[in-house]
Amino acid sequence: MTLLLLAGSGEAKRIAWALTDSGLNVIASLAGATRSPDPLPVPTRIGGFGGEAGFRAYLAEERITAVLDATHPYADRITERTARVCKDLGLPYLYCCRPGWVPEPGDDWTEIAREEDAAAHIPVGATVFLGTGRQTLERFANLEGRRVICRQIDPPTAPFPFEGGEYLIGRPPFPVAREKALFRALGVEWLVVKNAGGVPSRTKLTAAGDLGIPVLMIRRPALPDADVVQTVDAAVAWARGR
Helix, strand or coil, rough: CEEECCCHHHHHHHHHHHHHCCCCEEEEEEEECCEEEEEEECCCEECCCCCCHHHHHHHHCCCCCCECCCCCCCCCCHHHHHHHHHHHCCCEEEEECCCCCCCCCCCHHHHHCCCHHHHHHHCCEEEEEEEECEEEEEEEECCCCCEEEECCCCCCCCCCCCCCCEEEECCCCHHHHHHHHHHHCCCCCEEEECCCCCCHHHHHHHHHHHHHHCCEEECCCCCCCCECCCHHHHHHHHCCCC
């Protein structure tokens, strides 16, 4: 058996490590969104497949017999394509997606459907902290007139895509105390995030709640029409049972 592990999340790292003694032939794939990703303990390819045709060709060339999708919860285009192609080819497929966040007492969250909706809630002149990454940054272009701060792991290779924006470079972990100090120093008045879930990256939400900063939460994409689990243990058990 050759298992293709679509990585890009903390869960994918843990799955890869858990399968090192399984006897399975595991190949991990990273989309290349981060320039220097943490190494995985299995053979790893980096970069896209070249569209659906390229993905189908790769599955055939590498004789992939099952696919475990542990990509980021918002990598919905990759997930939709993968689930559909695997169903078409009759390949076993599993999507591992951690649970989303839920507000706690004192949190001030408003759910929005898409990035473009943020401008309807944030007044002109406000300071906005985007914890959404750079991949969808252009969708916030209608936030002109606000100070927009976008945090990302890697230094930018191009100017900010619209006026009033600036990059902030930072690599996790981000402890709550550090996030609170950062938000105070920047004068953050609004926080915009994707509902990625997970414990490590929730610290910015805890900091916002402690400081009384309102949060715009971008709704999660729909789950694929496929088998879904929410934990690493369940994903590892599925892989070991192939």
